[in-house]
Amino acid sequence: MALASTELTPSTYFLIGNNVTTITFQCQSSTPVVVGIATTTTGGNAITTTTPGLVYNRFEGEMKKTVTELSHDAGAAYVYAKALTGTSKIVYEGA
Numbered sequence: 835m836a837l838a839s840t841e842l843t844p845s846t847y848f849l850i851g852n853n854v855t856t857i858t859f860q861c862q863s864s865t866p867v868v869v870g871i872a873t874t875t876t877g878g879n880a881i882t883t884t885t886p887g888l889v890y891n892r893f894e895g896e897m898k899k900t901v902t903e904l905s906h907d908a909g910a911a912y913v914y915a916k917a918l919t920g921t922s923k924i925v926y927e928g929a
Contacts, residue, residue, distance in 0.1 A: 839925045842867060842917040847881050850926040851901065851913030859915065859926040860895030866918040871905035874912065881914050889918060895925075 839862065842848055847870055851857045861867045870887035873879045888904065901910045915924050 837925055837927060839923060842915055842922045842924055844868075844883075844917045844919055846883055847885070847914035847916045848924075849875075849912065850915050850924065851911075853911045854901060854913065855911070856898045856900050857904070857913045857927065858895070858897050858899070859890075859913075859924055861890045861892055862923040862925050863921070864892050865920045865922040866891045867915050867922045867924050868918050869904070870914045870916070871901060871907065871910045872912040872914065873907060873909040881912070883916070887914075887916075 866889050868887040868889055870881050870885045872881040902908055
């Protein structure tokens with residue numbers, strides 16, 4: 835897989851891992867990113883803007899980390915990211 839990057843805002847989560855078992859990403863901005871994990875993209879278990887997540891500061895991230903390790907949910911497969919405040923940039927392993 836190739837690396838991809840995107841600019842994030844705090845108003846909405848952006849899908850960086852679609853039905854994945856492992857994830858690689860890194861915060862590339864001085865504004866922290868929030869990474870949220872979900873078991874589905876729709877319905878009651880889907881992610882919302884108020885869903886809590888893990889905060890990563892500049893140059894922090896994960897490399898080939900299993901999604902279940904990040905969420906402690908055996909059914910986790912969807913990884914999202916948003917800016918904590920302002921705008922942030924995230925680099926992630928994309929398709």
